[in-house]
Amino acid sequence: MRGHNADVRVNALTVRPLTRDDLPRLSQWLAEPHVARWWRDPSDLPSVEASYLPCIDGTDPAEVFVIEAAGRAAGLIERYLVADDPEWDHAMRATGAVTGCAAGIDYLIGEPSLTGRGYGTAVISLFTTLTFRRYPQADAIVAAPQQANAGSWHALERAGYQRWWSGWLESSAPSDAGPAYLYGVRRPPSPEPPSPERPSPERRRAARQAGPAPTA
Numbered sequence: 001m002r003g004h005n006a007d008v009r010v011n012a013l014t015v016r017p018l019t020r021d022d023l024p025r026l027s028q029w030l031a032e033p034h035v036a037r038w039w040r041d042p043s044d045l046p047s048v049e050a051s052y053l054p055c056i057d058g059t060d061p062a063e064v065f066v067i068e069a070a071g072r073a074a075g076l077i078e079r080y081l082v083a084d085d086p087e088w089d090h091a092m093r094a095t096g097a098v099t100g101c102a103a104g105i106d107y108l109i110g111e112p113s114l115t116g117r118g119y120g121t122a123v124i125s126l127f128t129t130l131t132f133r134r135y136p137q138a139d140a141i142v143a144a145p146q147q148a149n150a151g152s153w154h155a156l157e158r159a160g161y162q163r164w165w166s167g168w169l170e171s172s173a174p175s176d177a178g179p180a181y182l183y184g185v186r187r188p189p190s191p192e193p194p195s196p197e198r199p200s201p202e203r204r205r206a207a208r209q210a211g212p213a214p215t216a
Helices: 020-031 033-039 045-057 086-094 119-134 150-158 201-210
Strands: 008-010 013-017 063-069 072-081 102-109 140-143 162-168 179-186
Touching (some): 033 102, 045 063, 063 119, 086 102, 119 140, 119 150, 150 162
Antiparallel strands (some): 008 013, 013 063, 162 179
């Protein structure tokens, strides 16, 4: 992914940057009962514009993307550095499970007919790799679904995330008003460079027999 405005395709799953034209659809998604139960954000269009236009314009550092399945808009996923939001940074560190530099993700499948098809797991897996690439300073990625939102944390587990913490977050956000789980994944270790090939005994013996290389 090339910075803030890149599209990524994996088979029939596409992740592309959110645009102004997507906001009416996002307003509808946030009003869907299966979304509103957990996100708890105002779904009217003026409120959605106030929340997401700064991300689209780049004045808010969070990066927001539309999930498309076979060319159909299915949901939303976003990423950010936890430290960019002081309140959220405090909430994460208060768990005792987050240290160092961490990135966060949030996600939803907004179209009711596209829920339960594995798109959440697939996009989390894809987005995790891309988020580590986008934020090379981050050593972990975290998400904090509500404990009662089993579909959300099951998707995280299927995507390789582990449960790091359980309890009540120190957050005033309406979406955090309830017992939560903190899920995280560590940055995979960088592969070690290959060690120099050690010559076989036969090659060492041949080199000794050949003597020093001639010089001009």
